[in-house]
Amino acid sequence: xxxxxxxxxYFLDLMVxxxxxxxxxxxxxxxxGRRVILATVGxxxxxxxxxxxxxxxxxxxxxxxxxxxxxxxxxETEPWGQxxxxxxxxxxxxxxxxxxxxxxxxxxxxxxxxxxxxxFIHDRVGTIDRSRAIILPIGLSFAxxxxxxxxxxxxxxxxxxxxxxxxxxxxxxxxxQIVGPIIEYEELVERPPAQxxxxxxxxxxxxxxxxxxxxxxxxxxxALQKSERVFYSYPNLSTPIIWTSLIVFTWFFYINFxxxxxxxxxxxxxxxxxxxENFDNPFFSRNVSEFWNRWHMSLSRxxxxxxxxxxGGYRPETQYRALTATMxxxxxxxxxxxxxxxxxxxHSVGLIVHRKYSMSRRKSDPSNLRQRILVTAATYLFVTLSxxxxxxxxxxxxxxxxxxxGQ
Amino acid sequence: MKxxxxxxxxxxxxxxxxxxxxxxxVGLAVLRLVTLPPSPELVGDDSLPESxxxxxxxxxxxxxxxxxxxxxxxxxxxxxxxxxxxxxLIHGPNGKKSRLPGEVLSVVTGPNGPEFKVVEYYIAGARLxxxxxxxxxxxxxxxxxxxxxxxxxxxxxxxxxxxxxQLFKSGVRNWWTVEDWxxxxxxxxxxxxxxxxxxxxxxxxxxxxxxxxxxSRKPFKRPQSADENLMFTRPVQFWxxxxxxxxxxxxxxxxxxxxxxxxxxxxxxSDPENASWNRSIIRSLFDRINRSGVSAIVYLPSVxxxxxxxxxxxxxxxxxxxxxxxxxxxxxxDRTLVLDIFPDEILDxxxxxxNIHLRDPGRLPQYMADLISQL
Numbered sequence: 013x014x015x016x017x018x019x020x021x022y023f024l025d026l027m028v029x030x031x032x033x034x035x036x037x038x039x040x041x042x043x044x045g046r047r048v049i050l051a052t053v054g055x056x057x058x059x060x061x062x063x064x065x066x067x068x069x070x071x072x073x074x075x076x077x078x079x080x081x082x083x084x085x086x087x088e089t090e091p092w093g094q095x096x097x098x099x100x101x102x103x104x105x106x107x108x109x110x111x112x113x114x115x116x117x118x119x120x121x122x123x124x125x126x127x128x129x130x131x132f133i134h135d136r137v138g139t140i141d142r143s144r145a146i147i148l149p150i151g152l153s154f155a156x157x158x159x160x161x162x163x164x165x166x167x168x169x170x171x172x173x174x175x176x177x178x179x180x181x182x183x184x185x186x187x188x189q190i191v192g193p194i195i196e197y198e199e200l201v202e203r204p205p206a207q208x209x210x211x212x213x214x215x216x217x218x219x220x221x222x223x224x225x226x227x228x229x230x231x232x233x234x235a236l237q238k239s240e241r242v243f244y245s246y247p248n249l250s251t252p253i254i255w256t257s258l259i260v261f262t263w264f265f266y267i268n269f270x271x272x273x274x275x276x277x278x279x280x281x282x283x284x285x286x287x288x289e290n291f292d293n294p295f296f297s298r299n300v301s302e303f304w305n306r307w308h309m310s311l312s313r314x315x316x317x318x319x320x321x322x323x324g325g326y327r328p329e330t331q332y333r334a335l336t337a338t339m340x341x342x343x344x345x346x347x348x349x350x351x352x353x354x355x356x357x358x359h360s361v362g363l364i365v366h367r368k369y370s371m372s373r374r375k376s377d378p379s380n381l382r383q384r385i386l387v388t389a390a391t392y393l394f395v396t397l398s399x400x401x402x403x404x405x406x407x408x409x410x411x412x413x414x415x416x417x418g419q
Numbered sequence: 420m421k422x423x424x425x426x427x428x429x430x431x432x433x434x435x436x437x438x439x440x441x442x443x444x445v446g447l448a449v450l451r452l453v454t455l456p457p458s459p460e461l462v463g464d465d466s467l468p469e470s471x472x473x474x475x476x477x478x479x480x481x482x483x484x485x486x487x488x489x490x491x492x493x494x495x496x497x498x499x500x501x502x503x504x505x506x507x508l509i510h511g512p513n514g515k516k517s518r519l520p521g522e523v524l525s526v527v528t529g530p531n532g533p534e535f536k537v538v539e540y541y542i543a544g545a546r547l548x549x550x551x552x553x554x555x556x557x558x559x560x561x562x563x564x565x566x567x568x569x570x571x572x573x574x575x576x577x578x579x580x581x582x583x584x585q586l587f588k589s590g591v592r593n594w595w596t597v598e599d600w601x602x603x604x605x606x607x608x609x610x611x612x613x614x615x616x617x618x619x620x621x622x623x624x625x626x627x628x629x630x631x632x633x634x635s636r637k638p639f640k641r642p643q644s645a646d647e648n649l650m651f652t653r654p655v656q657f658w659x660x661x662x663x664x665x666x667x668x669x670x671x672x673x674x675x676x677x678x679x680x681x682x683x684x685x686x687x688x689s690d691p692e693n694a695s696w697n698r699s700i701i702r703s704l705f706d707r708i709n710r711s712g713v714s715a716i717v718y719l720p721s722v723x724x725x726x727x728x729x730x731x732x733x734x735x736x737x738x739x740x741x742x743x744x745x746x747x748x749x750x751x752x753d754r755t756l757v758l759d760i761f762p763d764e765i766l767d768x769x770x771x772x773x774n775i776h777l778r779d780p781g782r783l784p785q786y787m788a789d790l791i792s793q794l
Contacts, residue, residue: 028609143580146657
């Protein structure tokens, strides 16, 4: 449901705007000025998708700002501090949960109300909005998790009261607001924007990284994209073709997603901001645990910080429960469906088995090439088998698995 | 942590300048793939006399047309530019399809008449802003005559000002009057501006077919009915469904996708009294035609009388015509002929395929040919 959005077009626009504002960035010394410039660009680019999207996120991040102030105000006060924190998390999660549970109704009201609000700004903004495509709340999954991360850190005392300019800068940071990664607030401030980006250290490698990402998305991923048809046409395909297409699809999925991450990381680097990596050759992992440390690493880091550790992941008596909870959060972040519940259980079982196995056996010999190839292939096979659960609903996924074994 | 491959490749050293140039070329090639300009399509049509040649821009190709129907190269000889949406389509009996411009020009030229080129700017489902933008492009042709058809369902429809973002690239080139400036910032995207400025420097190269799949990427969807898909992907259908009272019932009673339902909805979303931006665009259209000095016909194609049996539809349709006629009387120049409706005898001879498309144009081609000959 919803259409009309092209991530590639968004990034091309951002590259053009980025090139235009870069000289200003070199000139402007004040961090506040730079934050305002980047947040304005982010809002402008959302407006080009549809004004209602920009309005929605302005309200969303303003709401985060208010909640952050409340948490700071009450965090030292028991029990109000914890109550305020959990109410804030619940409030921030609610649009995402509603969208995932009742997508049709949510998307309908998101578009209808958003359009009405756009008429409040200006008659012409409302008219533009009505002609733009009907859209999903693009980027909401990423925004909600970033907001929660911010509120958690505030509640733990790691972050103090932030001004609206900082919240909007974090919320509308253009390279990551559409397809991630789920960055932490500190990634934007550890190397403050007051520090000038340098051509040799930042702009050139950043630009090259963007081109590399575009090359991955537009050339390699586009070439592999037809493989996604396997999920619709599998009843008419032979078993070897299904297997081959599924394998090709896993590479399409990875190269496409990591290509967009490359563009986001490259664009950030141009502005002197070095984001953490989001992928690290995950299909060459030697076990499931390593896979999740190398696949969509920003999501894994989020889940580790906010679920695994608080749930007792480092304590022997609670480690498996924490692993399962972490994996379920990662799975259900993609959507609230039974097939994604199955995806979470599938990987939780894989992680638990691996952990038990690695504790009971001696470590494998890293110099044994044959052994490395075998465990890497086995891990890849395990991950590949979970992809139908990401794409199809549970009953279709079951039929797909049967087709994979020739039934 | 180990550096990613890209960081290892892009280290700074003495060959940096060479590598940067190399990557610039790769980047331009990638841009070429993203913004692939189609060539003008020379249409072979056996039903046309030899003296008439049709050059067609747009069609379904305009979904990926980054140059917004820009004509490549110069055309010699007499030309008629015809800018229109699908109201020119003729769905004849036995599946025979033709188009109004071809039929009209066959009449104008006759078997041994003067040589004419019809440059047909056809955009399926064209909204007002697309017609305006492409008409500005067509005015650059310096044709003898320009014919502009404004769809009555969209001409004062503030819910459907535009539908094809690709055409903004030609808009950036042509929206230079003060009234057009807001569109440069509110509608055109930065990459549109970039393409207009630097597109000419992008190397042309043969493109393998599969690259075009980038443009047709579709999200995964569970199977839905065609109407449901339309409702949640296209703005006119969406607003019609939630704002025109009869439409949900019409959709529920209709098992198949029906253009008629959405045409009904589009007319009802029209709002001549409050469509200020639409009025401004129409004023600009007349103004730009006047400045060009080209003879012009600007007309509202008639709609199927069956659509107007609903009294609300009739009321809106009359308001649309009246507003259009009022604007034309104020802003159309001496060399512009304006029609807000065809004469009754012509209208009576037309058989409609649906609410707007034709099955049999009747005496319309002869009538239009006479008008063109007068100019």
